[in-house]
Structures are given as structure tokens and as C-alpha cells.
Amino acid sequence: MKKIISLLLVVIVFGSCSEYQKALKNEDVGVKFEMSTKLYDAGNYSKAIRLFEQIAPAYRGKPQAEKLFYMYAQSYYKTKQYYLAAYQFESFVSGYPKSEKIEEAAFLGAKSFSMLSPIYSLDQTDTFKAIDKLQSFIDVYSSSAYLPEANKMLKDLNEKIEKKVFENAKGYNTILDYKSAIVSLDNFVADYPGTPFKEDALYYKLDSAYQLAINSIPSKMEERLNVAKMAYSNLIKFKVDTKYKKTADEMSARIEKDLQNFTK
Incomplete structure (x- = not known):
């Protein structure tokens, strides 16, 4: 029985890979959209991204675009590509202001910036940017369910800036x-x-x-x-x-x- 199950899994995997490769080469953006959605739902974000990259320009302005660009941003976020995730979430918020996903997208965009913040001893440009994005989110969505997490991240980022300034001041004592x-x-x-x-x-x-x-x-x-x-x-x-x-x-x-x- 175990051998049969293993064999079925191998067939499914290879069948899925074959289907994916065909979708990559297919000129029909509808086929690519369907396959990318299937991969996204299955949690295979890296493969989904390759298809999203191919079809994103063709879907701008179309009815399915909102769903596509939300999945596109989430896929970057899930694969920890935070620069790209931040960019895609910001584009989503700007492009779909009436979306039911806009609050979540605004939060995840700000959170993506916070994930880029380095240790306190390094250049803090990304930290300052994250602070601005989180503060903007808090100002706009003051009753959001994401507010506790946003406030916690903002507090941590501000303390990182303070630690850098303090360590620089303390450094004079050290020398x-x-x-x-x-x-x-x-x-x-x-x-x-x-x-x-x-x-x-x-x-x-x-x-x-x-x-x-x-x-x-x-x-x-x-x-x-x-x-x-x-x-x-x-x-x-x-x-x-x-x-x-x-x-x-x-x-x-x-x-x-x-x-x-x-x-x-």
C-alpha cells in the first residue's frame, strides 16, 4: 500500500512539473493565470512568481488584475523577498484603493519595509523608511486589527535608532x-x-x-x-x-x- 501511495505521489509531482513547464512556454496568458493561481493556492510561491512575472503586464486593467497582483505581492512576501514585496504591496494599495484587501496590503507593505531593517550598527536608511511606512499605516488605519503588531514593530524600530545614537555617543567615552x-x-x-x-x-x-x-x-x-x-x-x-x-x-x-x- 505504501508503495502505491509513493508511486501516486511521484506521478502527481512529475505531472505537476510537466504541467508547469507547459504553462511557462504557453503563449496563452489565461493558461498561465490558471496555473499560477493553482501554484499559489498550493503554497508553491517561487514557481507562481515566474508565471506572475510573465503575465503581469498583460493583466493590468483587466478584471482579474486585482487578484493577480495581490497574489503576486503575497508570493514575494512569503518567499521573504521583502524589497519586491514592499514594492508590489504599495503598487496594489495605489492601484486598488477600493479593494477589500487594501488594509492587509498596506500593513504587509509596511511590515516588509520593517523586515529590511538591519542591525543597529549598520546604515539605518531602511529603518527610517519602515518607521515612516508604519506610522502612515497607523495614522490611516487607527482601528485596524493589525494595530498592536504595527505599534510593536514601530516601537522596536525606534529603539533600534535610539540604540545606534546612544552607542555612537557612548563611543566617545570608549575612546x-x-x-x-x-x-x-x-x-x-x-x-x-x-x-x-x-x-x-x-x-x-x-x-x-x-x-x-x-x-x-x-x-x-x-x-x-x-x-x-x-x-x-x-x-x-x-x-x-x-x-x-x-x-x-x-x-x-x-x-x-x-x-x-x-x-x-
């Missing part, structure tokens, strides 16, 4: 350019007041101010120690039980001790 670190970290906190990296930014501001102060010439030390003292205060005020508390407290003790030299 011992403490003046630039202080300015960059101050700017970061001012530009992103609700960032999840605020505690880290405040700590590295403290560390930068502290290192700059204790390594200063006497004429500049008092002023810089007071800047470091304020940085410590800002960190503790933001989070009294900060994960950096032990190190921060040690810095504070050194700052207070050194400041006493200027009160004598």
Missing part, C-alpha cells in the same frame, strides 16, 4: 574623548527623553565627567568636579537603585573628597 562624550550623551538624553537607554546614558555621562575632572589641571578641576557631581545626582535622581550604583557611589566619594581641597 577617552570625554568632552565629546558629555556633549553627545547630553544631546541624546535631550532628543530621546523616554529612551530605555537613559540610565546607561546618564551613567556614561557621569563616568565621562568624572574621568575628565580627575585628570584635569588644577585650574579646571573644581568646575569639572561639580559637573561630575551633578551628573551623579542626575543618575541617582533618575534611578535610585541604578545597576551602576556601586561604581557611581565610588565616583561620588572621590568627587566629594577632591572637592574638599577647594574649600580650604
